[in-house]
Amino acid sequence: MFKRIGLFLATNLAVMVLLGIVLSVLQGVFGVTLGNNGVLLVMAALFGFGGSLVSLLMSKWMAKRGTGAQVIKQPRNEAEQWLLATVGRQAAAAGIKMPEVAIYDAPEINAFAxxxxxxxxxxAVSTGLLQQMDRNEAEAVLGHEVSHVANGDMVTMALIQGVLNTFVIVLARLVGRVIDSYLSGNREGGPGFGYYIIVFVLDMVFGLFASMIAMWFSRHREFRADAGGASLAGRDKMVAALQRLxxxxxxxxxxxxxAAFGISGAIGHGLKRLLMSHPPLEERIAALRQMPDTIRTAA
Known part of the structure; x- marks a missing residue:
């Protein structure tokens, strides 16, 4: 929890410092007046964090609705009993409250938290996972997802996305005002028509770079969740599960x-990989095999 708060504060501080430098250079060196920057920052933060925080608060509802996942309230068979027992045991080991456990209909092997x-x-786990994985592999996948929850990855992703959204909104408008003022030759007046076109383009360009940063963190947290799954279920089981994927x-x-919270993600290579939420399976397996032998089997 404190690590997530620290990351959030440090990232916001970095954004504020950079914004302050940009404003000082534009106003002090170039003499460009940018209007009420406090209002701009507040509005950017409202828009930037608003969407990501609302999505976070509604995440369970949206996931159930989007996938048709059915929460197991009363186990109907041995498989559902095993799912509840396994998640309950892992949640206790990870120090979190028992999550809701659900099954959704999908042909591929997948799960998400x-x-x-x-x-x-x-x-939640897919029907494809239950049909194509043995219990050892499924246990490792559940450990991976429980580790996502224990690591606070959903909250951290929402905070990072909010900071990035705010940064994009502010920077696009600051840079857009500078470009427009020089193109129009008017440094003191209001923005011209070209300003809105420039800002639209900059929103897309800066948004692309922001997505790369968010996806870099997403790939990093997959390695952490794999390590958590190995700790909860055993390294060999986690390796076998990734191989099955x-x-x-x-x-x-x-x-x-x-999609970014599923254990299985889309495959990307070259520049496309920069926008992928998951690292290649072979890299994840290699990282697990480099872990200490002390977690080869779960405690």
Missing amino acids: TGPSRNNSLV SLNHGVNTLPKQV
Whole structure:
């Protein structure tokens, strides 16, 4: 929890420092008046954080609605009993409250975790996972998802996305005002028509770079969740589970709002990889095999 707060404050501080430098240079060196920057920053933060925080608060509801996931309230068979027992045991070991456990209909091997907090979460598995994985592999996948919850990844992703959204909104308008003022030869007047076109283009360009940053963090947290799954279920089981995921051949039917939280993601190479939420399976397996032998089997 404190690490997430620290990351949030440090990122916001970095944005504020950079924004202050940009404003000082533009106003002090170039003499460009940018209007009420406090209002701009407040509005950018409202828009930037508003969407990501609302999505976070509604994440469980949207995931259930988007995937058709059915929460297991009363186990109907042995498989559902095993799912509840396994998630309950892992949640206790990870120090979090029992998540809701659900099953959704999808042909590929996949699972995801979401929710507004560590103690208010959902772990869901696909019917394809139940049909194509043995219990050892499925246990490792559940450990991976429980680790996402324990690591607070949903909250951290929402905060990072909010900071990035704010940064994009502010920077696009500051740079847009500078470009417009020089193109029009008017440094003191209001923005011209070209300003809105410039800002639209800059929103897309800066937004692309912001997405790269968000996806870099997403790939980083997958390695952490793999390590958590190995700790909860055993390294060999986690490796076997990732090897089994290769049967998906890059298929992922999860809706966009939860796709980044699935254990299986789309395959990307070259520049496309910069926008992928998951690292290649071979890299994840290699990272697990480099872990200490002390977690080869779960405690």
